[in-house]
Amino acid sequence: MTARLHSIAGSRSFRVLWLLFELNEEVEVVRYAITDGSLHTEDFxxxxxxxxxxxxxxxxxxxxxxxxxxxxxxxxxxxxxxMPAPEDPERADWLMWLHYAETLACHIQNLNMQHLFLPDPATRSATVMELETKRLAIALKGIERALQDGDYLLPSGFSAADIMMGFTLESASRYVRFDRFPAVAAYRDRIAARPAYRSALAAEGAQQFYDRDFYDLPEV
Ligand SMILES: N[C@@H](CCC(=O)N[C@@H](CS)C(=O)NCC(=O)O)C(=O)O
Structure with a gap:
Protein backbone atom coordinates (compact mmCIF):
# COMPACT_ATOMS: atom_id res chain seq x y z
CA MET A 1 0.00 0.00 0.00
CA THR A 2 1.14 3.52 -0.74
CA ALA A 3 2.46 5.38 2.33
CA ARG A 4 0.74 8.67 3.29
CA LEU A 5 2.95 11.46 4.59
CA HIS A 6 1.34 14.33 6.51
CA SER A 7 3.54 17.21 5.54
CA ILE A 8 4.19 20.94 5.60
CA ALA A 9 6.47 22.07 2.80
CA GLY A 10 9.78 23.35 4.20
CA SER A 11 9.38 21.58 7.54
CA ARG A 12 10.75 18.47 9.27
CA SER A 13 8.45 16.32 7.12
CA PHE A 14 10.95 16.87 4.31
CA ARG A 15 13.31 14.48 6.11
CA VAL A 16 10.82 11.64 5.73
CA LEU A 17 9.84 12.54 2.18
CA TRP A 18 13.48 12.64 1.08
CA LEU A 19 14.20 9.30 2.75
CA LEU A 20 11.15 7.71 1.08
CA PHE A 21 12.53 8.90 -2.27
CA GLU A 22 16.00 7.51 -1.44
CA LEU A 23 14.27 4.19 -0.67
CA ASN A 24 12.11 4.29 -3.83
CA GLU A 25 8.96 3.95 -1.70
CA GLU A 26 5.68 5.20 -3.13
CA VAL A 27 4.19 8.06 -1.13
CA GLU A 28 1.12 10.24 -1.18
CA VAL A 29 1.70 13.68 0.34
CA VAL A 30 -1.10 15.17 2.48
CA ARG A 31 -0.41 18.89 2.73
CA TYR A 32 -0.97 21.21 5.72
CA ALA A 33 0.03 24.77 6.57
CA ILE A 34 1.01 26.24 9.94
CA THR A 35 -1.26 29.25 9.87
CA ASP A 36 -4.43 28.12 8.11
CA GLY A 37 -5.80 25.93 10.91
CA SER A 38 -5.40 22.72 8.91
CA LEU A 39 -3.37 21.08 11.73
CA HIS A 40 -6.14 21.79 14.22
CA THR A 41 -8.70 19.17 13.28
CA GLU A 42 -9.79 16.15 15.29
CA ASP A 43 -8.82 13.90 12.37
CA PHE A 44 -5.25 15.14 12.40
CA MET A 83 22.18 2.86 8.44
CA PRO A 84 25.18 1.03 9.91
CA ALA A 85 24.23 -2.41 11.31
CA PRO A 86 23.76 -2.62 15.11
CA GLU A 87 27.17 -4.28 15.60
CA ASP A 88 28.95 -1.74 13.37
CA PRO A 89 31.20 0.67 15.37
CA GLU A 90 29.59 3.59 13.42
CA ARG A 91 26.07 2.73 14.65
CA ALA A 92 26.39 4.83 17.84
CA ASP A 93 27.65 7.83 15.86
CA TRP A 94 24.78 7.36 13.39
CA LEU A 95 22.24 7.51 16.25
CA MET A 96 23.99 10.53 17.76
CA TRP A 97 23.92 12.55 14.52
CA LEU A 98 20.40 11.40 13.71
CA HIS A 99 19.19 13.08 16.88
CA TYR A 100 21.64 16.02 16.88
CA ALA A 101 19.56 17.37 14.00
CA GLU A 102 16.86 18.10 16.59
CA THR A 103 19.28 20.21 18.68
CA LEU A 104 19.47 22.54 15.68
CA ALA A 105 15.78 22.22 14.84
CA CYS A 106 14.74 23.42 18.32
CA HIS A 107 16.62 26.70 17.83
CA ILE A 108 15.24 27.09 14.31
CA GLN A 109 11.71 26.48 15.61
CA ASN A 110 12.16 29.20 18.24
CA LEU A 111 13.59 31.59 15.66
CA ASN A 112 10.72 30.81 13.26
CA MET A 113 8.31 31.62 16.07
CA GLN A 114 10.02 34.95 16.81
CA HIS A 115 10.63 36.08 13.23
CA LEU A 116 7.58 34.65 11.45
CA PHE A 117 4.73 33.33 13.53
CA LEU A 118 4.09 35.55 16.57
CA PRO A 119 0.83 37.24 15.61
CA ASP A 120 1.73 40.47 17.41
CA PRO A 121 5.25 41.71 16.48
CA ALA A 122 5.31 43.69 19.74
CA THR A 123 5.67 40.38 21.61
CA ARG A 124 8.95 39.53 19.83
CA SER A 125 12.02 39.51 22.06
CA ALA A 126 15.35 40.76 20.69
CA THR A 127 17.06 38.93 23.58
CA VAL A 128 15.49 35.58 22.66
CA MET A 129 16.30 36.11 18.97
CA GLU A 130 19.94 36.91 19.73
CA LEU A 131 20.33 34.03 22.17
CA GLU A 132 18.71 31.47 19.87
CA THR A 133 20.84 32.64 16.92
CA LYS A 134 24.02 32.27 19.00
CA ARG A 135 22.99 28.83 20.23
CA LEU A 136 22.20 27.74 16.68
CA ALA A 137 25.66 28.93 15.55
CA ILE A 138 27.28 26.95 18.40
CA ALA A 139 25.39 23.81 17.31
CA LEU A 140 26.55 24.40 13.70
CA LYS A 141 30.17 24.58 14.92
CA GLY A 142 29.83 20.97 16.02
CA ILE A 143 28.92 19.96 12.47
CA GLU A 144 31.72 22.07 10.99
CA ARG A 145 34.18 20.16 13.21
CA ALA A 146 32.70 16.77 12.28
CA LEU A 147 33.08 17.54 8.56
CA GLN A 148 36.80 18.43 8.73
CA ASP A 149 37.82 14.90 7.76
CA GLY A 150 35.07 13.83 5.37
CA ASP A 151 32.16 14.71 3.11
CA TYR A 152 29.42 13.30 5.35
CA LEU A 153 28.68 12.90 9.07
CA LEU A 154 29.91 9.29 9.08
CA PRO A 155 33.39 8.47 7.77
CA SER A 156 31.90 5.63 5.69
CA GLY A 157 29.78 8.06 3.66
CA PHE A 158 26.21 9.26 3.09
CA SER A 159 23.58 7.91 5.53
CA ALA A 160 20.15 8.70 6.91
CA ALA A 161 21.86 10.92 9.52
CA ASP A 162 22.65 13.29 6.63
CA ILE A 163 18.97 13.13 5.63
CA MET A 164 17.91 14.22 9.13
CA MET A 165 20.40 17.12 8.94
CA GLY A 166 19.61 18.26 5.39
CA PHE A 167 16.39 20.17 5.85
CA THR A 168 17.71 21.49 9.14
CA LEU A 169 20.69 23.17 7.48
CA GLU A 170 18.50 24.68 4.77
CA SER A 171 16.49 26.48 7.47
CA ALA A 172 19.55 27.24 9.64
CA SER A 173 21.13 29.19 6.78
CA ARG A 174 18.26 31.69 6.99
CA TYR A 175 19.40 32.74 10.47
CA VAL A 176 23.18 32.14 10.58
CA ARG A 177 25.55 33.17 7.78
CA PHE A 178 27.30 30.06 6.49
CA ASP A 179 30.45 31.91 5.37
CA ARG A 180 31.63 31.19 8.95
CA PHE A 181 31.05 27.48 8.29
CA PRO A 182 32.60 26.59 4.90
CA ALA A 183 32.50 22.81 5.44
CA VAL A 184 28.82 22.97 6.43
CA ALA A 185 28.03 25.14 3.38
CA ALA A 186 29.75 22.68 1.02
CA TYR A 187 28.03 19.75 2.77
CA ARG A 188 24.60 21.37 2.42
CA ASP A 189 25.19 21.88 -1.32
CA ARG A 190 26.53 18.33 -1.70
CA ILE A 191 23.53 16.64 -0.16
CA ALA A 192 21.07 18.99 -1.89
CA ALA A 193 22.47 17.85 -5.25
CA ARG A 194 21.28 14.26 -4.69
CA PRO A 195 18.57 13.26 -7.17
CA ALA A 196 16.27 11.97 -4.37
CA TYR A 197 16.59 15.32 -2.53
CA ARG A 198 15.58 17.20 -5.65
CA SER A 199 12.68 14.86 -6.40
CA ALA A 200 11.43 15.21 -2.81
CA LEU A 201 11.68 18.99 -3.04
CA ALA A 202 9.56 18.97 -6.20
CA ALA A 203 7.02 16.58 -4.62
CA GLU A 204 6.50 18.53 -1.39
CA GLY A 205 5.46 21.77 -3.09
CA ALA A 206 6.56 25.33 -2.37
CA GLN A 207 7.21 26.30 1.24
CA GLN A 208 4.99 29.15 2.36
CA PHE A 209 6.51 30.74 5.43
CA TYR A 210 10.00 32.05 4.64
CA ASP A 211 9.72 35.16 2.49
CA ARG A 212 13.44 36.01 2.39
CA ASP A 213 16.75 34.17 2.21
CA PHE A 214 18.15 35.67 5.41
CA TYR A 215 16.62 37.11 8.58
CA ASP A 216 18.87 39.62 10.36
CA LEU A 217 18.60 40.25 14.06
CA PRO A 218 16.51 43.34 14.81
CA GLU A 219 18.28 46.62 15.56
CA VAL A 220 18.00 47.45 19.26
N1 LIG B 1 10.34 16.43 17.26
C1 LIG B 1 9.27 16.47 16.28
C2 LIG B 1 8.89 17.93 16.03
C3 LIG B 1 7.70 18.06 15.11
C4 LIG B 1 7.38 19.53 14.83
O1 LIG B 1 7.45 20.39 15.72
N2 LIG B 1 7.02 19.83 13.57
C5 LIG B 1 6.67 21.19 13.19
C6 LIG B 1 7.08 21.45 11.75
S1 LIG B 1 8.85 21.46 11.56
C7 LIG B 1 5.18 21.40 13.28
O2 LIG B 1 4.42 20.52 12.94
N3 LIG B 1 4.76 22.59 13.71
C8 LIG B 1 3.39 22.94 13.78
C9 LIG B 1 3.08 23.70 15.04
O3 LIG B 1 3.99 23.92 15.85
O4 LIG B 1 1.91 24.05 15.19
C10 LIG B 1 9.74 15.76 15.01
O5 LIG B 1 10.96 15.71 14.79
O6 LIG B 1 8.91 15.22 14.26
Missing part, protein backbone atom coordinates in the same frame (compact mmCIF):
# COMPACT_ATOMS: atom_id res chain seq x y z
CA UNK A 45 -5.05 15.07 16.21
CA UNK A 46 -5.93 11.35 16.04
CA UNK A 47 -2.87 10.87 13.81
CA UNK A 48 -0.42 13.19 15.58
CA UNK A 49 -1.18 13.98 19.23
CA UNK A 50 0.72 17.28 19.33
CA UNK A 51 -0.68 18.14 15.87
CA UNK A 52 2.77 18.25 14.35
CA UNK A 53 4.25 17.01 11.12
CA UNK A 54 5.67 14.69 10.02
CA UNK A 55 3.24 11.85 10.59
CA UNK A 56 3.47 8.83 8.37
CA UNK A 57 0.86 6.16 7.65
CA UNK A 58 2.78 3.10 6.56
CA UNK A 59 2.76 -0.68 7.02
CA UNK A 60 -0.69 -0.52 8.64
CA UNK A 61 0.44 1.86 11.41
CA UNK A 62 0.78 5.58 12.08
CA UNK A 63 4.10 7.05 13.18
CA UNK A 64 5.04 10.54 14.32
CA UNK A 65 8.47 12.04 15.31
CA UNK A 66 10.79 12.44 12.35
CA UNK A 67 13.81 10.72 13.99
CA UNK A 68 11.76 7.66 14.92
CA UNK A 69 10.24 7.48 11.43
CA UNK A 70 13.66 7.71 9.78
CA UNK A 71 15.04 4.97 12.03
CA UNK A 72 11.94 2.79 11.51
CA UNK A 73 12.21 3.08 7.73
CA UNK A 74 15.92 2.24 7.79
CA UNK A 75 15.30 -0.75 10.04
CA UNK A 76 12.36 -2.17 8.08
CA UNK A 77 13.73 -1.64 4.56
CA UNK A 78 16.82 -3.40 3.28
CA UNK A 79 19.57 -2.95 0.74
CA UNK A 80 19.86 0.83 1.14
CA UNK A 81 23.15 1.32 3.03
CA UNK A 82 21.72 4.32 4.93
Missing amino acids: KAISPARRVPALEIDGRVLFESGAIVQYLCETRSGHGL
Whole structure:
Protein backbone atom coordinates (compact mmCIF):
# COMPACT_ATOMS: atom_id res chain seq x y z
CA MET A 1 0.00 0.00 0.00
CA THR A 2 1.14 3.52 -0.74
CA ALA A 3 2.46 5.38 2.33
CA ARG A 4 0.74 8.67 3.29
CA LEU A 5 2.95 11.46 4.59
CA HIS A 6 1.34 14.33 6.51
CA SER A 7 3.54 17.21 5.54
CA ILE A 8 4.19 20.94 5.60
CA ALA A 9 6.47 22.07 2.80
CA GLY A 10 9.78 23.35 4.20
CA SER A 11 9.38 21.58 7.54
CA ARG A 12 10.75 18.47 9.27
CA SER A 13 8.45 16.32 7.12
CA PHE A 14 10.95 16.87 4.31
CA ARG A 15 13.31 14.48 6.11
CA VAL A 16 10.82 11.64 5.73
CA LEU A 17 9.84 12.54 2.18
CA TRP A 18 13.48 12.64 1.08
CA LEU A 19 14.20 9.30 2.75
CA LEU A 20 11.15 7.71 1.08
CA PHE A 21 12.53 8.90 -2.27
CA GLU A 22 16.00 7.51 -1.44
CA LEU A 23 14.27 4.19 -0.67
CA ASN A 24 12.11 4.29 -3.83
CA GLU A 25 8.96 3.95 -1.70
CA GLU A 26 5.68 5.20 -3.13
CA VAL A 27 4.19 8.06 -1.13
CA GLU A 28 1.12 10.24 -1.18
CA VAL A 29 1.70 13.68 0.34
CA VAL A 30 -1.10 15.17 2.48
CA ARG A 31 -0.41 18.89 2.73
CA TYR A 32 -0.97 21.21 5.72
CA ALA A 33 0.03 24.77 6.57
CA ILE A 34 1.01 26.24 9.94
CA THR A 35 -1.26 29.25 9.87
CA ASP A 36 -4.43 28.12 8.11
CA GLY A 37 -5.80 25.93 10.91
CA SER A 38 -5.40 22.72 8.91
CA LEU A 39 -3.37 21.08 11.73
CA HIS A 40 -6.14 21.79 14.22
CA THR A 41 -8.70 19.17 13.28
CA GLU A 42 -9.79 16.15 15.29
CA ASP A 43 -8.82 13.90 12.37
CA PHE A 44 -5.25 15.14 12.40
CA LYS A 45 -5.05 15.07 16.21
CA ALA A 46 -5.93 11.35 16.04
CA ILE A 47 -2.87 10.87 13.81
CA SER A 48 -0.42 13.19 15.58
CA PRO A 49 -1.18 13.98 19.23
CA ALA A 50 0.72 17.28 19.33
CA ARG A 51 -0.68 18.14 15.87
CA ARG A 52 2.77 18.25 14.35
CA VAL A 53 4.25 17.01 11.12
CA PRO A 54 5.67 14.69 10.02
CA ALA A 55 3.24 11.85 10.59
CA LEU A 56 3.47 8.83 8.37
CA GLU A 57 0.86 6.16 7.65
CA ILE A 58 2.78 3.10 6.56
CA ASP A 59 2.76 -0.68 7.02
CA GLY A 60 -0.69 -0.52 8.64
CA ARG A 61 0.44 1.86 11.41
CA VAL A 62 0.78 5.58 12.08
CA LEU A 63 4.10 7.05 13.18
CA PHE A 64 5.04 10.54 14.32
CA GLU A 65 8.47 12.04 15.31
CA SER A 66 10.79 12.44 12.35
CA GLY A 67 13.81 10.72 13.99
CA ALA A 68 11.76 7.66 14.92
CA ILE A 69 10.24 7.48 11.43
CA VAL A 70 13.66 7.71 9.78
CA GLN A 71 15.04 4.97 12.03
CA TYR A 72 11.94 2.79 11.51
CA LEU A 73 12.21 3.08 7.73
CA CYS A 74 15.92 2.24 7.79
CA GLU A 75 15.30 -0.75 10.04
CA THR A 76 12.36 -2.17 8.08
CA ARG A 77 13.73 -1.64 4.56
CA SER A 78 16.82 -3.40 3.28
CA GLY A 79 19.57 -2.95 0.74
CA HIS A 80 19.86 0.83 1.14
CA GLY A 81 23.15 1.32 3.03
CA LEU A 82 21.72 4.32 4.93
CA MET A 83 22.18 2.86 8.44
CA PRO A 84 25.18 1.03 9.91
CA ALA A 85 24.23 -2.41 11.31
CA PRO A 86 23.76 -2.62 15.11
CA GLU A 87 27.17 -4.28 15.60
CA ASP A 88 28.95 -1.74 13.37
CA PRO A 89 31.20 0.67 15.37
CA GLU A 90 29.59 3.59 13.42
CA ARG A 91 26.07 2.73 14.65
CA ALA A 92 26.39 4.83 17.84
CA ASP A 93 27.65 7.83 15.86
CA TRP A 94 24.78 7.36 13.39
CA LEU A 95 22.24 7.51 16.25
CA MET A 96 23.99 10.53 17.76
CA TRP A 97 23.92 12.55 14.52
CA LEU A 98 20.40 11.40 13.71
CA HIS A 99 19.19 13.08 16.88
CA TYR A 100 21.64 16.02 16.88
CA ALA A 101 19.56 17.37 14.00
CA GLU A 102 16.86 18.10 16.59
CA THR A 103 19.28 20.21 18.68
CA LEU A 104 19.47 22.54 15.68
CA ALA A 105 15.78 22.22 14.84
CA CYS A 106 14.74 23.42 18.32
CA HIS A 107 16.62 26.70 17.83
CA ILE A 108 15.24 27.09 14.31
CA GLN A 109 11.71 26.48 15.61
CA ASN A 110 12.16 29.20 18.24
CA LEU A 111 13.59 31.59 15.66
CA ASN A 112 10.72 30.81 13.26
CA MET A 113 8.31 31.62 16.07
CA GLN A 114 10.02 34.95 16.81
CA HIS A 115 10.63 36.08 13.23
CA LEU A 116 7.58 34.65 11.45
CA PHE A 117 4.73 33.33 13.53
CA LEU A 118 4.09 35.55 16.57
CA PRO A 119 0.83 37.24 15.61
CA ASP A 120 1.73 40.47 17.41
CA PRO A 121 5.25 41.71 16.48
CA ALA A 122 5.31 43.69 19.74
CA THR A 123 5.67 40.38 21.61
CA ARG A 124 8.95 39.53 19.83
CA SER A 125 12.02 39.51 22.06
CA ALA A 126 15.35 40.76 20.69
CA THR A 127 17.06 38.93 23.58
CA VAL A 128 15.49 35.58 22.66
CA MET A 129 16.30 36.11 18.97
CA GLU A 130 19.94 36.91 19.73
CA LEU A 131 20.33 34.03 22.17
CA GLU A 132 18.71 31.47 19.87
CA THR A 133 20.84 32.64 16.92
CA LYS A 134 24.02 32.27 19.00
CA ARG A 135 22.99 28.83 20.23
CA LEU A 136 22.20 27.74 16.68
CA ALA A 137 25.66 28.93 15.55
CA ILE A 138 27.28 26.95 18.40
CA ALA A 139 25.39 23.81 17.31
CA LEU A 140 26.55 24.40 13.70
CA LYS A 141 30.17 24.58 14.92
CA GLY A 142 29.83 20.97 16.02
CA ILE A 143 28.92 19.96 12.47
CA GLU A 144 31.72 22.07 10.99
CA ARG A 145 34.18 20.16 13.21
CA ALA A 146 32.70 16.77 12.28
CA LEU A 147 33.08 17.54 8.56
CA GLN A 148 36.80 18.43 8.73
CA ASP A 149 37.82 14.90 7.76
CA GLY A 150 35.07 13.83 5.37
CA ASP A 151 32.16 14.71 3.11
CA TYR A 152 29.42 13.30 5.35
CA LEU A 153 28.68 12.90 9.07
CA LEU A 154 29.91 9.29 9.08
CA PRO A 155 33.39 8.47 7.77
CA SER A 156 31.90 5.63 5.69
CA GLY A 157 29.78 8.06 3.66
CA PHE A 158 26.21 9.26 3.09
CA SER A 159 23.58 7.91 5.53
CA ALA A 160 20.15 8.70 6.91
CA ALA A 161 21.86 10.92 9.52
CA ASP A 162 22.65 13.29 6.63
CA ILE A 163 18.97 13.13 5.63
CA MET A 164 17.91 14.22 9.13
CA MET A 165 20.40 17.12 8.94
CA GLY A 166 19.61 18.26 5.39
CA PHE A 167 16.39 20.17 5.85
CA THR A 168 17.71 21.49 9.14
CA LEU A 169 20.69 23.17 7.48
CA GLU A 170 18.50 24.68 4.77
CA SER A 171 16.49 26.48 7.47
CA ALA A 172 19.55 27.24 9.64
CA SER A 173 21.13 29.19 6.78
CA ARG A 174 18.26 31.69 6.99
CA TYR A 175 19.40 32.74 10.47
CA VAL A 176 23.18 32.14 10.58
CA ARG A 177 25.55 33.17 7.78
CA PHE A 178 27.30 30.06 6.49
CA ASP A 179 30.45 31.91 5.37
CA ARG A 180 31.63 31.19 8.95
CA PHE A 181 31.05 27.48 8.29
CA PRO A 182 32.60 26.59 4.90
CA ALA A 183 32.50 22.81 5.44
CA VAL A 184 28.82 22.97 6.43
CA ALA A 185 28.03 25.14 3.38
CA ALA A 186 29.75 22.68 1.02
CA TYR A 187 28.03 19.75 2.77
CA ARG A 188 24.60 21.37 2.42
CA ASP A 189 25.19 21.88 -1.32
CA ARG A 190 26.53 18.33 -1.70
CA ILE A 191 23.53 16.64 -0.16
CA ALA A 192 21.07 18.99 -1.89
CA ALA A 193 22.47 17.85 -5.25
CA ARG A 194 21.28 14.26 -4.69
CA PRO A 195 18.57 13.26 -7.17
CA ALA A 196 16.27 11.97 -4.37
CA TYR A 197 16.59 15.32 -2.53
CA ARG A 198 15.58 17.20 -5.65
CA SER A 199 12.68 14.86 -6.40
CA ALA A 200 11.43 15.21 -2.81
CA LEU A 201 11.68 18.99 -3.04
CA ALA A 202 9.56 18.97 -6.20
CA ALA A 203 7.02 16.58 -4.62
CA GLU A 204 6.50 18.53 -1.39
CA GLY A 205 5.46 21.77 -3.09
CA ALA A 206 6.56 25.33 -2.37
CA GLN A 207 7.21 26.30 1.24
CA GLN A 208 4.99 29.15 2.36
CA PHE A 209 6.51 30.74 5.43
CA TYR A 210 10.00 32.05 4.64
CA ASP A 211 9.72 35.16 2.49
CA ARG A 212 13.44 36.01 2.39
CA ASP A 213 16.75 34.17 2.21
CA PHE A 214 18.15 35.67 5.41
CA TYR A 215 16.62 37.11 8.58
CA ASP A 216 18.87 39.62 10.36
CA LEU A 217 18.60 40.25 14.06
CA PRO A 218 16.51 43.34 14.81
CA GLU A 219 18.28 46.62 15.56
CA VAL A 220 18.00 47.45 19.26
N1 LIG B 1 10.34 16.43 17.26
C1 LIG B 1 9.27 16.47 16.28
C2 LIG B 1 8.89 17.93 16.03
C3 LIG B 1 7.70 18.06 15.11
C4 LIG B 1 7.38 19.53 14.83
O1 LIG B 1 7.45 20.39 15.72
N2 LIG B 1 7.02 19.83 13.57
C5 LIG B 1 6.67 21.19 13.19
C6 LIG B 1 7.08 21.45 11.75
S1 LIG B 1 8.85 21.46 11.56
C7 LIG B 1 5.18 21.40 13.28
O2 LIG B 1 4.42 20.52 12.94
N3 LIG B 1 4.76 22.59 13.71
C8 LIG B 1 3.39 22.94 13.78
C9 LIG B 1 3.08 23.70 15.04
O3 LIG B 1 3.99 23.92 15.85
O4 LIG B 1 1.91 24.05 15.19
C10 LIG B 1 9.74 15.76 15.01
O5 LIG B 1 10.96 15.71 14.79
O6 LIG B 1 8.91 15.22 14.26
